[in-house]
Amino acid sequence: MSEKENKNKASGARDNTDSKNPREPDDIIGPDTMAGGDLQSLARIEDSLPKRLFVLPFPDIVLFPGMMVPIPMDDGPLLQIVTSATANSDFILFVPAKAGTSPNPQISELPDIGTTAKILKKIQLPDKRITLVVQGMKRSRPVKEVRRQPYLVADVEHLEDRIHDTKELDGLTRAIQEVVQKFVEGNPKIPNEAVLAALNLDSPGHLADFVISQFGLKKEEQVRLLAELNVNARLKAGLEFLMGELNKLEISKKIQKEIQEKIEKNQKEFFLREQLKAIRKELGEEKDSRSLASDVYEDRIKKAKMPREAEKRAKEELGRLKLLSPESAEFNVIRTYLDWLCDLPWAKTSAGKVDINRAQRILNRDHYGLEEVKNRILEFLAVRKLNAAKHGPILCLAGPPGVGKTSLGRSIAEALGRKFFRFSLGGMRDEAEIKGHRRTYVGAMPGKFLQTLKRIGTRDPLIMLDEIDKVGSDWRGDPSSALLEALDPEQNNNFLDHYLDVPFDLSQVFFITTANQLETIPRPLLDRMEVIRLSGYIVEEKVKIASGYLVPRQREENGINSSQISFSDAALKKIAMDYTREAGVRNLEREIGKVCRKIATKIAKGKVSKKKKQTITTKNVADYLGPPVFESEFAVRDLDPGVATGLAWTPFGGDILFIEASMMPGNGRFKLTGQLGDVMSESAQLAFSYVKSIAPELGIDGDMLKKHDFHVHFPAGAVPKDGPSAGVTIVTAIISLLTNRPLQPRLAMTGEITLIGNVLPVGGIREKVIAARHAGVKTIIMPSRNKKDLEKVPAY
Numbered sequence: 066m067s068e069k070e071n072k073n074k075a076s077g078a079r080d081n082t083d084s085k086n087p088r089e090p091d092d093i094i095g096p097d098t099m100a101g102g103d104l105q106s107l108a109r110i111e112d113s114l115p116k117r118l119f120v121l122p123f124p125d126i127v128l129f130p131g132m133m134v135p136i137p138m139d140d141g142p143l144l145q146i147v148t149s150a151t152a153n154s155d156f157i158l159f160v161p162a163k164a165g166t167s168p169n170p171q172i173s174e175l176p177d178i179g180t181t182a183k184i185l186k187k188i189q190l191p192d193k194r195i196t197l198v199v200q201g202m203k204r205s206r207p208v209k210e211v212r213r214q215p216y217l218v219a220d221v222e223h224l225e226d227r228i229h230d231t232k233e234l235d236g237l238t239r240a241i242q243e244v245v246q247k248f249v250e251g252n253p254k255i256p257n258e259a260v261l262a263a264l265n266l267d268s269p270g271h272l273a274d275f276v277i278s279q280f281g282l283k284k285e286e287q288v289r290l291l292a293e294l295n296v297n298a299r300l301k302a303g304l305e306f307l308m309g310e311l312n313k314l315e316i317s318k319k320i321q322k323e324i325q326e327k328i329e330k331n332q333k334e335f336f337l338r339e340q341l342k343a344i345r346k347e348l349g350e351e352k353d354s355r356s357l358a359s360d361v362y363e364d365r366i367k368k369a370k371m372p373r374e375a376e377k378r379a380k381e382e383l384g385r386l387k388l389l390s391p392e393s394a395e396f397n398v399i400r401t402y403l404d405w406l407c408d409l410p411w412a413k414t415s416a417g418k419v420d421i422n423r424a425q426r427i428l429n430r431d432h433y434g435l436e437e438v439k440n441r442i443l444e445f446l447a448v449r450k451l452n453a454a455k456h457g458p459i460l461c462l463a464g465p466p467g468v469g470k471t472s473l474g475r476s477i478a479e480a481l482g483r484k485f486f487r488f489s490l491g492g493m494r495d496e497a498e499i500k501g502h503r504r505t506y507v508g509a510m511p512g513k514f515l516q517t518l519k520r521i522g523t524r525d526p527l528i529m530l531d532e533i534d535k536v537g538s539d540w541r542g543d544p545s546s547a548l549l550e551a552l553d554p555e556q557n558n559n560f561l562d563h564y565l566d567v568p569f570d571l572s573q574v575f576f577i578t579t580a581n582q583l584e585t586i587p588r589p590l591l592d593r594m595e596v597i598r599l600s601g602y603i604v605e606e607k608v609k610i611a612s613g614y615l616v617p618r619q620r621e622e623n624g625i626n627s628s629q630i631s632f633s634d635a636a637l638k639k640i641a642m643d644y645t646r647e648a649g650v651r652n653l654e655r656e657i658g659k660v661c662r663k664i665a666t667k668i669a670k671g672k673v674s675k676k677k678k679q680t681i682t683t684k685n686v687a688d689y690l691g692p693p694v695f696e697s698e699f700a701v702r703d704l705d706p707g708v709a710t711g712l713a714w715t716p717f718g719g720d721i722l723f724i725e726a727s728m729m730p731g732n733g734r735f736k737l738t739g740q741l742g743d744v745m746s747e748s749a750q751l752a753f754s755y756v757k758s759i760a761p762e763l764g765i766d767g768d769m770l771k772k773h774d775f776h777v778h779f780p781a782g783a784v785p786k787d788g789p790s791a792g793v794t795i796v797t798a799i800i801s802l803l804t805n806r807p808l809q810p811r812l813a814m815t816g817e818i819t820l821i822g823n824v825l826p827v828g829g830i831r832e833k834v835i836a837a838r839h840a841g842v843k844t845i846i847m848p849s850r851n852k853k854d855l856e857k858v859p860a861y
Contacts, residue, residue: 114181119150120207120217122162122170127287128180129274133200135188142168144195146216147184155184158205158221161288169217172207178292181205181223204294226270229297237300238269241276244307248280251314255280273299282306358400359387365407372411375567379406402504405511405565408519414573415484415523419450424480431476432469433610438462438597442477459552461533461578461591464599465715467649470579471531473599478527483575486517491532496542499551501564511564514551514571525573533590534580545587552576552593601648601719603835603859607641608634615654623661630664632657632681639683642839643693648719648832660689704810707802711794712815712837712845713786714829719836721813722791723780726798731774739779742787749777751820752795756803759822765803775799790827792818793846813837814846830854 121143126136138144146168150157160179162170186198204226207219228234249255266272277290277299286302293299366379382399389396424446428439441460462470471487478485493499502509510516517528536545550556557571578594580586602610616632637657645652660681667673681689704710707726712719735753737746757770777795779786793816801808815833817825826848834855837845 114202114205114223115154115156116223117211117218117220118156118158118181118205119146119153120158120160120172120175120179120219121146121150122160122166122168122175122217124162124164124166126159127161127278127284127291128159128182128199128201129278129287129291130180130201130203131268131271131274132278133185133198136197136199138195138197140195142216147187147197149216151184151187156202157182157184157199158207158219159199159201160207161284161291169213169215171213172210172217172219175207176288176292178204178206178224180291181221204291224294226296227294228269229295234269234297234300237297237304238272241272241300241304241307244304244311245276245280248307248311248314251311251318269300270296273303276303276307280307280310358391359383362386362403362407365403369407369409370412371406372568372570375406375411375569378567379403382406398504402564405515405519406567409515409565409569410518410522410524411569413523414525415482419446419481421446421450427480428476431614432473433613434602434606435469435473435599438473438599441597442480446481458554458595459576459578459593461580461583461594461596462599463580463583463596465601465648466581467647467651468599468601469649470599471529474527474529474577474579477575477577481527481575484521484523484526485529486521486526487529487531488513488517489531490544491535492537493544494537494542496544496547497563499544499547501562503563504566509564511562512547514560514574515562515565515569518569518574524570525575527575527577530576530578532580533578534582534585545590548590549593552578552590554593600831600857601835602650604638604641604839605859607650607653608637610650611637611641611653611657615650615657619654619658619661623658623665625661625665625668628678629668629675630661630679630681632660633683635683636681636686639686640690643695644686644690646695646839656690660686663689704808706805706807707798709794709798709801709808710813710842711791712813712833713788713790714832719829719832719834721836721840721842722786722794724791724794724798725778725780726775726795726802727778728773728775728802730772733771734774736774736776737778738776739782740785741779742785744789745779745787745791748789748792748817749795752792752818753777753799755818755820755822756796756799760803763800763804765800769803775802789817789825790815790829792816793824809844811841811843812846813840813842813844816846816848816851824848826850831857834858 123136123143126134128134138147147157158179159182160175162175166174180201181203182199182201184197184199188196188198190196204224205221206224208222209220211218211220262275266275273290273296277287280303282290286306290299290302293302362379362383366376366383369376369379371379382403386396386399386403389399421443425439425443428442432439445458445460462473464470474487475485497512499512499514501512501515511519514528518524518526530548533548536548538545551560551571554572557574559568560571561568583591583596612632612634616637617627620626620630637653640656641653644656647653664673664679667679668675673679687693709724709726711722711724713722714720735750737749741749753775760767760770777798794814796818797808797814815827817827819825830847830851831854833847834845835858
């Protein structure tokens with residue numbers, strides 16, 4: 066051992082290792098070796114490096130020139146390589162091999178460049194492990210294999226550093242020294258000696274190697290830079306890495322500062338709360354906000370008179386509330402949930418005793434006609450009076466716009482003595498609007514039904530679901546499916562809202578829905594409702610409604626009284642027929658309001674006296690409303706051969722329908738126009754086939770059908786039309802064309818025809834008859850099986 070020490074001293078290498086007090090293998094000795102005069106000794110040794118060396122493929126450490134490092138060695142092939150090397154010289158070629166590399170690999174299996182190292186000392190530790198102290202001397206490349214057995218010996222080429230740009234080199238050296246100083250100052254884990262070492266290194270190449278090896282670059286990057294002979298490139302890589310680490314260090318310090326400030330703030334708040342508790346205790350106000358809230362909710366839960374399941378849930382949530390801090394987000398979520406539980410009217414009702422006679426007076430006071438609807442409502446009330454425990458049906462008022470469906474719901478609520486609430490389902494597409502949101506969502510709340518009950522404050526209001534035929538559906542769900550549970554009398558006594566998550570009894574709620582057409586309502590939902598159809602009003606009914614309801618209401622809204630304006634029945638009839646075409650009376654009321662506003666304007670301007678009554682008659686209606694908007698079709702049309710008048714039903718009431726047939730030379734083809742649906746198109750084809758089958762009986766020449774093309778058109782081509790009830794009318798129009806005989810004036814017809822000539826009954830007779838009368842039709846032909854429907858048509 067002493068002989069080796071003498072060799073080390075002769076070569077100028079420093080030995081800071083004491084065999085009695087050996088360094089740990091992880092200690093880094095490199096910075097001490099790279100300072101000051103030791104570089105001169107290193108340079109002398111480099112000049113006499115041997116050209117043939119043992120190759121040590123070492124996977125754990127990347128050795129750079131100038132580094133002095135302790136390397137732990139296990140008793141194995143690597144230690145035997147070192148032993149063989151020291152028997153010949155003190156030098157060995159360290160190559161950074163991959164883990165699992167053979168101790169005697171081929172040169173092609175190793176990286177191109179390694180480090181020639183001098184073995185300074187071999188130390189045996191107390192646990193009998195061996196530690197080598199080695200010093201990197203120079204980058205070297207194995208160029209020729211001398212032998213591989215028992216271990217690899219190769220001829221090596223010792224490489225020199227290259228400098229690309231001297232000015233750039235000086236700038237990079239100064240920059241990297243400054244960054245090292247900042248990095249070490251900001252990182253207490255790195256000793257200050259590292260700064261001194263970096264500042265005292267005169268060689269830029271050793272400075273670059275020092276930064277690359279000492280500040281945590283990944284092994285793969287170290288291997289790459291070991292093979293880099295350009296000092297400028299190595300300095301740039303080291304500077305880039307240090308700048309990135311310095312940036313991370315600054316971000317880490319910023320995060321630590323924020324966390325420290327937050328901890329200090331929380332500690333401060335804790336001490337202040339403890340002081341506040343002590344102050345409250347001295348004042349006799351020992352309960353904090355959490356305790357006070359718990360007491361309040363306990364009292365509210367008792368007063369709410371919830372069912373057993375809901376009360377159990379409320380107490381569970383209250384128990385959780387007592388454990389939470391008032392500042393936590395969950396605290397407010399539970400409070401909101403308890404507010405909903407306590408505010409719902411679990412046991413509050415508003416309906417008193419049912420008075421059938423009073424209910425009848427209210428219905429007659431607010432609505433003219435609608436006898437079938439009124440009778441059904443009175444029947445419902447009578448059953449409820451005799452059997453209060455029975456859950457009544459869900460009523461659906463179906464009819465065209467403006468016939469009074471919504472106002473009828475208000476009157477029913479008053480007749481029942483219940484609170485009334487209406488919300489529209491038109492365009493609703495989110496199922497959560499009905500069933501509520503889960504409490505896990507931010508801003509969650511119950512559905513419309515529970516919101517309504519909380520707002521009204523009773524469990525038995527009348528809720529009107531308007532426009533149930535216009536409910537939509539999309540990716541958010543299907544509200545009509547969610548309505549199935551709420552509108553089923555057999556299920557809604559345990560209605561489960563997603564937010565509340567406990568059953569609520571909706572069986573005491575009187576639901577009324579409205580719809581313009583039933584075809585768009587899903588069949589399962591329609592099956593849960595009892596449909597009451599409201600037909601359109603005839604002119605005489607509109608006149609009665611206008612004189613008894615609409616005119617007084619418009620007079621009041623426009624600030625005039627009965628002594629200043631009056632309408633004759635003839636004027637009201639003219640307004641209904643010539644200025645509006647509707648099943649209801651909404652537009653009629655608008656026109657009456659328009660007349661009242663013009664009278665009010667004249668009175669306000671002083672053009673007419675306040676005391677002089679203005680009477681609206683058929684002669685001066687046009688002075689206020691302008692020329693008539695609508696005219697009777699029969700007043701402007703002559704029925705030529707091939708033209709027939711049919712009757713149609715629409716969601717807005719009845720209407721008349723002209724059907725025109727013409728023929729031209731051709732080969733028997735048949736054409737239809739007028740935006741027809743599939744059913745009406747098939748009905749027209751069927752009618753033409755039937756006419757061709759009975760042509761001989763009618764005296765029609767068969768050659769005429771073969772040598773002509775036929776075209777049937779339905780005017781008002783922009784309006785969609787469908788249904789089978791025009792079959793008889795189409796047959797009549799074609800026969801009129803073929804026989805050149807025009808139909809009688811003011812004659813209309815309806816009925817479905819089969820292929821063999823049978824006539825089937827159709828629907829909407831009342832609406833069709835009303836439309837025929839509005840249009841000035843005097844005679845109507847309809848299927849005999851529809852005779853029973855005439856009972857619903859008033860005699861007048």
